[in-house]
Amino acid sequence: MHFMTALKAAWQQRDSLLCVGLDPDPAKFPAHLQGRPDAILEFCTAIVDATADLACCFKPQIAYFAAHRAEDQLEALIAHVHARHPGTPVILDAKRGDIGSTAEQYAVEAFERFDADAITVNPYMGRDSVEPYLAYGDKGVILLCRTSNPGGSDLQFLEVGGGLKLYEHVARLVADEWNASGNCGLVVGATFPAEIARVRELTGDMPLLVPGIGAQGGDIAATLTAGRTAEGTGLMINSSRAILYAGKGEDFGRAARELARQTRDAINAHR
Amino acid sequence: MHFMTALKAAWQQRDSLLCVGLDPDPAKFPAHLQGRPDAILEFCTAIVDATADLACCFKPQIAYFAAHRAEDQLEALIAHVHARHPGTPVILDAKRGDIGSTAEQYAVEAFERFDADAITVNPYMGRDSVEPYLAYGDKGVILLCRTSNPGGSDLQFLEVGGGLKLYEHVARLVADEWNASGNCGLVVGATFPAEIARVRELTGDMPLLVPGIGAQGGDIAATLTAGRTAEGTGLMINSSRAILYAGKGEDFGRAARELARQTRDAINAHR
Numbered sequence: 001m002h003f004m005t006a007l008k009a010a011w012q013q014r015d016s017l018l019c020v021g022l023d024p025d026p027a028k029f030p031a032h033l034q035g036r037p038d039a040i041l042e043f044c045t046a047i048v049d050a051t052a053d054l055a056c057c058f059k060p061q062i063a064y065f066a067a068h069r070a071e072d073q074l075e076a077l078i079a080h081v082h083a084r085h086p087g088t089p090v091i092l093d094a095k096r097g098d099i100g101s102t103a104e105q106y107a108v109e110a111f112e113r114f115d116a117d118a119i120t121v122n123p124y125m126g127r128d129s130v131e132p133y134l135a136y137g138d139k140g141v142i143l144l145c146r147t148s149n150p151g152g153s154d155l156q157f158l159e160v161g162g163g164l165k166l167y168e169h170v171a172r173l174v175a176d177e178w179n180a181s182g183n184c185g186l187v188v189g190a191t192f193p194a195e196i197a198r199v200r201e202l203t204g205d206m207p208l209l210v211p212g213i214g215a216q217g218g219d220i221a222a223t224l225t226a227g228r229t230a231e232g233t234g235l236m237i238n239s240s241r242a243i244l245y246a247g248k249g250e251d252f253g254r255a256a257r258e259l260a261r262q263t264r265d266a267i268n269a270h271r
Numbered sequence: 272m273h274f275m276t277a278l279k280a281a282w283q284q285r286d287s288l289l290c291v292g293l294d295p296d297p298a299k300f301p302a303h304l305q306g307r308p309d310a311i312l313e314f315c316t317a318i319v320d321a322t323a324d325l326a327c328c329f330k331p332q333i334a335y336f337a338a339h340r341a342e343d344q345l346e347a348l349i350a351h352v353h354a355r356h357p358g359t360p361v362i363l364d365a366k367r368g369d370i371g372s373t374a375e376q377y378a379v380e381a382f383e384r385f386d387a388d389a390i391t392v393n394p395y396m397g398r399d400s401v402e403p404y405l406a407y408g409d410k411g412v413i414l415l416c417r418t419s420n421p422g423g424s425d426l427q428f429l430e431v432g433g434g435l436k437l438y439e440h441v442a443r444l445v446a447d448e449w450n451a452s453g454n455c456g457l458v459v460g461a462t463f464p465a466e467i468a469r470v471r472e473l474t475g476d477m478p479l480l481v482p483g484i485g486a487q488g489g490d491i492a493a494t495l496t497a498g499r500t501a502e503g504t505g506l507m508i509n510s511s512r513a514i515l516y517a518g519k520g521e522d523f524g525r526a527a528r529e530l531a532r533q534t535r536d537a538i539n540a541h542r
Contacts, residue, residue: 126422
């Protein structure tokens with residue numbers, strides 16, 4: 001299924017704009033999982049099973065798997081989402097960016113090896129570095145635009161002429177040129193609601209992936225006011241650490257579910 | 272050993288500015304390697320053993336391993352370089368870029384799991400996205416600046432104020448602020464010699480990784496004129512496909528060696 005079709009269906013059917021980020025850190029796992037050979041997979045599948053009906057998508061962050069030589073567990077995790085929770089899009093958060101011939105290899109990694117439905121991509125190398133992902137057609141390609149971290153301003157907030165800052169230029173490039181097949185999205189941090197509003201203005205109904213609520217301090221009400229579309233959707237609001245580590249015991253799945261429900265409801269209160 | 276110390280020693284001892292890029296594409300391997308379980312590792316170690324005394328460094332591109340589920344072969348390849356060719360720095364070409372807590376995981380992947388001596392990093396997310404790599408101190412951190420691909424101009428050539436283009440702003444940021452520990456380098460494509468000269472002007476003796484000769488059409492003489500330091504070094508001039516696939520038979524190592532020697536000599540003729 002086309003990523004955008006699946007995402008829109010999930011927004012409606014689950015009544016949720018919540019994206020659950022899967023950034024597994026074994027040092028924070030409950031004691032009963034410590035030291036188990038597939039602890040990362042066991043932890044993440046428990047989170048997925050506990051929250052799938054409350055989320056519009058999942059976003060595994062590949063660095064947390066790669067640092068632990070756990071690519072096989074990432075493959076198994078995404079296969080689990082597809083098998084058990086069909087219709088739930090999986091965004092591989094990889095932020096790749098390279099010349100065309102290498103980007104083709106990264107696209108194989110994301111879409112064929114890992115079977116992700118969408119990938120995050122860095123726009124710094126320009127259009128031909130993004131085309132190999134766009135060529136998949138039914139996959140989502142989510143470009144970094146205005147990131148939630150403090151250093152995000154170092155480049156993204158530079159004035160680049162025409163009254164635009166670099167992040168606005170990226171938003172316009174993606175909306176006006178790179179999105180010809182309608183499969184693009186943008187990353188805009190919840191820590192910058194004024195910029196979410198500006199990106200919404202530049203990109204129509206384009207889906208925005210919004211990290212930065214929870215541990216990073218972004219405000220849910222301000223994010224919704226700035227970024228929701230006329231239909232009350234258009235956002236994938238990511239929460240990772242707050243949900244993953246809501247519980248510390250054997251019932252961590254239940255604690256994660258409860259926090260996911262609270263977060264979904266807090267988001268919905270402002271739609 | 273500190274990456275910069277090893278690189279300078281390799282420039283002198285091997286009398287070479289050639290970086291051999293390891294972008295293994297199994298479809299292009301000689302027939303006798305086709306279908307072998309560790310074909311990627313066998314191919315790359317043969318290239319490494321045939322060219323190590325002619326190269327100042329090796330640069331494996333991680334996408335070519337990841338697309339084939341061959342991270343274990345990348346680990347074994349880098350271990351092979353360290354064991355058999357000590358003093359030859361290995362740059363992991365990964366172009367990572369993410370917020371601090373995730374960048375820490377990518378740094379573990381590159382420097383601990385793969386034991387690389389340096390990594391390429393994308394600057395779009397700013398300083399705190401680069402600090403986890405810088406924190407390793409003895410490792411090299413090579414930031415994308417002016418890339419060799421056609422789309423490189425989409426963002427990197429934008430005017431960002433103060434008479435600077437974005438790539439010049441990145442060069443100055445890295446040289447003046449991020450390089451406090453002296454472990455930074457920059458990527459500048461051989462397809463843009465005027466910009467190599469400008470980056471050299473902005474960064475003093477900072478090592479520049481220069482892709483784009485060979486298959487991409489960059490000019491060796493122009494690259495050297497623009498980028499060499501007063502000592503006749505300062506450059507890691509990358510060639511990947513031209514060397515890797517110089518031969519198609521069982522003697523592909525010999526053909527790669529011959530082309531690496533010609534390339535090194537062509538570079539040295541302009542130092």
